[in-house]
Amino acid sequence: MESKTELSSIDLRALVTELGRYAGAKVDKAYLYGDDLLRLKLRDFDRGRVELLIEVGDVKRAHVAAQEHVPDAPGRPPNFAKMLRNRLSGADFVGVEQYEFDRILTFEFAREDGNTRIVAELFGQGNVAALDETGEVVGALETVRLKSRTVAPGSQYEYPASRLNPLDVSFDAFGRKMDESDTDVVRTLATQLNLGGLYAEEVCSRAGVEKTVDIADATEEQYRALYDAIARLDARLHAGELDPRVYEDDDGNVVDVTPFPLTEHEDLASEGYDSFNAAVDDYFYRFEREEEAEEPEEIGSSKPDFEKEIAKQQRIIEQQEGAIEGFEQQAERERERAELLYANYDLVDEVLSTVQDAREEGVPWDEIAETLSAGAERGIPAAEAVTDVDGSEGTVTVALDDTEIELDATAGVEVNADELYKEAKRIEGKKEGAKEAIEATREELEAVKRRKEEWEAEDEADEEADEEEAEDHEPADWLARSSVPLRTTDEWFERFRWFHTSDGYLVIGGRNADQNEELVKKYMDKHDRFFHTQAHGGPVTLLKAAGPSEASEPVDFDEETLRQAAQFAVSYSSDWKAGRGAGDAYMVEPDQVSKTPESGEYLEKGGFAIRGDRTYFEDIACRVAVGVQCEPVTRVIGGPPAAVRDRVATSIELEPGMYAQNDAAMMVYREFKNRFADQSFVRKVASADRIQEFLPPGGSEIVE
Secondary structure (H helix, E strand, C coil), X not given: CCCCCECCHHHHHXXXXXXXXXXXXXXXXXXXXXXXXXXXXXXXXXXXXXXXXXXXXXCEEEEEECHHHCCCCCCCCCHHHHHHHXXXXXXXXXXXXXXXXXXXXXXXXXXCCCCEEEEEECCCCCEEEEECCCCEEEEECCCEECCCCEECCCCECCCCCCCCCCCCCCHHHHHHHHHCCCCEHHHHHHHCCCCHHHHHHHHHHHHCCCCCCEHXXXXXXXXXXXXXXXXXXXXXXXXXXXXXXXXXXXXXXXXXXXXXXXXXXCCCEEEECCCHHHHHHHHHHHHHHHHHHHCCCCCCCCCCCHHHHHHHHHHHHHHHHHXXXXXXXXXHHHHHHHHHHHHCHHHHHHHHHHHHHHHHCCCCHHHHHHHHHHHHHCCCHHHHHEEEEECCCCEEEEEECCEEEEEECCCCHXXXXXXXXXXXXXXXXXXXHHHHHHHHHHHHHHHHHHHHHHHHHXXXXXXXXXXXXXXXXXXXXXXXXXXXXXXXXXXHHHHCEEEECCCCCEEEECCCHHHHHHHHHHHCCCCCEEEEECCCCCCCEEECCCCCCCCCCCCCCCHHHHHHHHHHHHHCCHHXXXXXXXXXXXXXXXXXXXXXXXXXXXCCCCCCEECCCCEEEEEEECCEEEEEECCCCCEEEEECHHHHHHHCCEEEEEEEEEECHHHHHHHHHHHHHHHCCCHHHHHHHCCHHHHHCCCCCCCEEECC
16 A cells, blocks of 8 residues: 555645644744745744644645654755745734635735735645735745646736535535446546545445446435435534544555544554644654655665656646546536527526516515526426526526526526636636646656666666776766756755865855854864955855865865965955955965954954964956756856866856846756756756855856
């Protein structure tokens, strides 16, 4: 049995009530891990620290987590996290709602200067969007532009098209929906009634109805049993009568978490919890630990799980194909309803004319409904066709050939039929959007397969032969490759500004006053070199003789290495922010750096007193390069052009200019996408946020 990776609609229905208990908690900070895990740290008056996790990648979940289950804070926050911090810091958590029966949660936050909604889409590709008070998208993890809906900054957020909610559907509507199917009972409950596979089977078991019964053979008694079983589930959720369970397989691995015990899981070992939130938190924490334990340890390799990715893309394609088929059926049903209106033109016209005449005479809607009901009892065909009158909406519902059609009572037959044709056309437009999406998914699937083939081909080659070939042949043409394998790493220095010189020495610089203090107090060794700009407002820059855990020996750095460190110090200083083309820097030994000021002077946080002679580097160009490294690891790097150029597949040089940091990063990202054949590789490795980490503060522009 495969482990659960996504929360279901029923799971979310159970979670919403529990999450709402944290209303009133204040937001401290937002964190983003990778591209899909959002963490909101809150403070609750009664409970203390509250950690809300929202994940929308391969794993899709939303719950409050125990502090020991929360990952350590990541490095520099990307733009999305910065935006959330600006909007949510100090805001009150108002509450959370599930959108209809969809796997969508909307979290509401209030602050004096404006409210913010966080919409978590826990389905499909997954997404998180931040909305302002008007519903306009302020930012989103993923931009969505389909014919059916748009999720993009500056646009009004659009929820997906509504789905039937099996928990509040009437028995008549339930029966009609079941009758529309041409398969068996359990599949109909799973797809047409949107219960999903597990809960469709559970409903069948609780109702005592055989899962494989064909819809054509199902009786009204069986329909009633199924409907009542769903109603009992709904009543339990509504009343909060939960008995959460985490289920394990025979090996002790977690496989599912549910708000109450399931008949379908009777053969599995389970553990009870006081709250469903606690069960969900523990389940996903254990699931992640088990996934990590199963990953094979390969020294110097981080081979992706291609089979898992291929299976994921295939599942998405199956879902998209099912959606297309559903759109086709919906569109056909709308056209059939329009044709029914024309086929029964006189009868429908009589119904509409009767209602319109009565309304013109001021007859209340209740009396119109009573009149039509009395007419039906006398056997008047037009009155018999009316099944509902809704004065609040101004509609009349008629039944034609066992098909109910809601009509605008203020319009004629032609207008109502035309609206149905328009709806069919709108649904077909959604089908076209789904077709475009499925083509994109198929392309991604083929790209994964190609990457898998390349990895396998590389694995078969002998390492020594590879090294010999590397000496005798030109470097790989990474830009032209259709698939570039990912090889990631996590280095201690990556939270600072950093680069490696042409000779391989590490240079690190502070991003702020706190990091400047940390570099000098914790990471500066006696054989390092300390650099700073003449201009006020620059990073502490260290040219490292060795790593923090390595024995340090005296190093005779050559002139080029020293000038690269000086250029780094100048380029990330106020010289760049002021738009200067060049600046001056100096170098001293570590023992010349002190936190003790001269008598009568004061040192700001991150500032240091320098005593003794200095070595100056004058008129150093403000210039940086950002490049994409493909071997031995895949990542963005940046720093002095001479140090970056030979380490990357391609690079772009920048100088002080007119474009804001985030705009310049996006320009570089787009240029990288144009240069690489494997654009999905660029999106994963060299996003605009990652590029921005290597751009100096202030305006920039690309050097032509």
